[in-house]
Amino acid sequence: MAIASQEVSPARFSAQLRSHALQTRIMDLILERGLDVGDAMPTESELSAELGVGRNTVRESLKVLQALGVIEIRHGFGMFVAPNNFSALVSGLTFRGRLSLRHKGEEAMELIDVRQALESGLIGSAIDLLTDEHLADLRATMEAMEAAAKNGEHLYVHDAEFHRRLYAPLNNELLINLMDVFWQVYRKIHQALGTGPVNLEQQTQDHWDIYEAVANKDKALASERLQRHFDGIRLKLKDVAAS
Amino acid sequence: MAIASQEVSPARFSAQLRSHALQTRIMDLILERGLDVGDAMPTESELSAELGVGRNTVRESLKVLQALGVIEIRHGFGMFVAPNNFSALVSGLTFRGRLSLRHKGEEAMELIDVRQALESGLIGSAIDLLTDEHLADLRATMEAMEAAAKNGEHLYVHDAEFHRRLYAPLNNELLINLMDVFWQVYRKIHQALGTGPVNLEQQTQDHWDIYEAVANKDKALASERLQRHFDGIRLKLKDVAAS
DNA sequence: TTCTAGACATTGGATGTCCCATCTCCTGTA
DNA sequence: TACAGGAGATGGGACATCCAATGTCTAGAA
Incomplete structure (x- = not known):
């Protein structure tokens, strides 16, 4: 039977964990493929397919990575591993x-x-x-x-x-x-x-x-x-x- | 009910500038309304309507702000101005x-x-x-x-x-x-x-x-x-x- | 009074569609 | 041959609309 959980809901951060996990997966993917600064990333659609999530979801993570200076997004051309940029x-x-x-x-x-x-x-x-x-x-x-x-x-x-x-x-x-x-x-x-x-x-x-x-x-x-x-x-x- | 008829500037503005501008607009909105750490933000839909952009677009910016430690997003409850968090x-x-x-x-x-x-x-x-x-x-x-x-x-x-x-x-x-x-x-x-x-x-x-x-x-x-x-x-x- | 179950509000995520920016390459002209 | 200009391909940008997941709050039952 269900016991009233004394635990302060850890699920409060679960959502953040998942979106953070997606960002990490993308970064790991870069590292695994041996991409270096300036190299082209897979397209949004490819990432979406590869990671098994919707394109919008991927985009949200990509925007975050862009904000963190990990990747560079060039409209109409593609995405690239960014040089150091804070x-x-x-x-x-x-x-x-x-x-x-x-x-x-x-x-x-x-x-x-x-x-x-x-x-x-x-x-x-x-x-x-x-x-x-x-x-x-x-x-x-x-x-x-x-x-x-x-x-x-x-x-x-x-x-x-x-x-x-x-x-x-x-x-x-x-x-x-x-x-x-x-x-x-x-x-x-x-x-x-x-x-x-x-x-x-x-x-x-x-x-x-x-x-x-x-x-x-x-x-x-x-x-x-x-x-x-x-x-x-x-x-x-x-x-x-x-x- | 769509208020989208607001004609935007000729598309001279680069994409990065626009998405960055949206983030800035949200931060300015927080400052203008005098919101402080811990206060609740407007909902995604409200922001979407207020800023005249789609909810998905707003969400991308919000995720970035979350990644920058500006806001805290709690699934199913709302968004809040975050305490310092790097x-x-x-x-x-x-x-x-x-x-x-x-x-x-x-x-x-x-x-x-x-x-x-x-x-x-x-x-x-x-x-x-x-x-x-x-x-x-x-x-x-x-x-x-x-x-x-x-x-x-x-x-x-x-x-x-x-x-x-x-x-x-x-x-x-x-x-x-x-x-x-x-x-x-x-x-x-x-x-x-x-x-x-x-x-x-x-x-x-x-x-x-x-x-x-x-x-x-x-x-x-x-x-x-x-x-x-x-x-x-x-x-x-x-x-x-x-x- | 206390606890629980469900309604509700809000964010999370997926899909499809259309728009538009950028690059590439081919063609036409000098 | 050389160069300029434009058409097409590629691929990100924005949006609408679903439905799912989840935290909160309240009404109702024990």
Whole structure:
């Protein structure tokens, strides 16, 4: 006879498990077939037939895999195993940040904290591996930033480029991607809040200071200046959130 | 009753942009309505009507949002704004890692690098904020780990718990979530490779060493022992990948 | 009062249809 | 021969409409 189950219904997640299982099956299929980045996937119909589920169901999973950066979908042509691409995380994290800003902006601050920890913690290793070539790239970025500042243009592109190149010596794509995601999320949140007045010269000078410390291979100074850079960002965010 | 007569823009917009736009519209709708974590979302049909797209299309976007951890879908009941939850990232990153292991396992190594940078870089701040209560929690975890090791059980749970509690003082949920994701991805990759022989005692001792340094508030020592801990993990991974 | 069975709302999934984006290749013209 | 343009094939995008599965809630029975 049926006993009233004391168990907190585990079936509450059963549906998610099934759709998650389908995603996993598709990923396993890629691995089993030895497909590599850029290779073509089976068509939606083929997958639908092969996996024994409807095409709509397959599509839902495929969209998720696309969002996770696993595959790339090209309308009218086909689907392909995607190169590393975390851009999809941006929207999710941005949403989180904006949601949190309605309270006290905690999560947005947490984001800055993580960026700060990652960047100031890794700058030492990056300086160790820095070559003249990397330094020249960095300098070129700074000059472009300065030129943009003089023209009154936004520094977004150059700012992102600077931070990306700063850690290029580490040769860690995952790290670069992660940092890029965090940077973009910060930018989007900042945009959504409405940008206050920006001091382009100050911003450029901050980056020059960091560049200088890096060029002199002064790890401690570089780390400290990065810390201060982020302190400034944090303050600005707090200002905007309070208004 | 179809309100579909709304003529859309000339089909200049790429498909990805359109589906991404739909996801954004749903997220904006949440923000506009002031929904908070745990609140119920409109039903699929309502969204379909409101956004002027078919229910299947809405569902694809909803699944993506679920995968990004934005919403939680409960079969037969409804959809809700989800609490922070990065577990979905795990599958995507795991896939990346396994894909890379077919070549030289670079990405899996990069993952360890990022973990190492994050953890050894942040241990100092964590020690600054460490309270007796946190320390007691940490000790409890270690004792549980030791007990498990004596019984020959896997240490997975306790290992993860240890690293989670180590950084609890920072009070940064995003960070905890990220570390958890990385930890799980590492574990899954390791599992997929087939675990070699594991030395439970050694593993436990490593963690005790770290605990000791933390308990003594010796930041430098803690950071160094964490570094060595990850060096060990990296070596183990290299061994398995080479075979 | 307590427990159970069923109604209901809502998501899960399948199928069929049509639309439209992209690529390939063939043909016609210079 | 070389190149431009268009027709057709391929394949994803969107939608309507079923029915199934499942969690919740309530009415009714013990």
